[in-house]
Amino acid sequence: MSKLRCGVTNCINNQQNMCTRPLIKIDGDCAEKSCDTFCHSFNHKLCNMQNSISGTPRAEEKTDIKCAAHQCTHNSDQRCTAENVEITGNGACRCTETECRTFTK
Helix, strand or coil: CEEEEECCCCECCEECCEECCCEEEEECCCCCCHHHCEECCCCECCCCCCCCCCCCCCCECEEEEEECCCCCCCEECCEECCCEEEEECCCCCCHHHCEECCCCC
16 A cells, blocks of 8 residues: 555545545556556546535545556556555546656656
């Protein structure tokens, strides 16, 4: 599991820059650089929705990350082995507007 810092505050799974999902997926099977990756687990928080904690799992500092970025040095059998992972893309409307900044080739 990796310590996840998520800067995509408009994602419905984001709670204080941590993720409420126990597992996220990073896509970018042909990625050459971090901007070729994205958080497939992103879900846009609609303007009229609130990120209600009731009924939602509590965000944890560490998250299991499934990774399809085959060329990333942190990818081991489609699992992220990086100690710290940063996801960016605040203001994103779609998952493809997010990015795994930890990607390293």
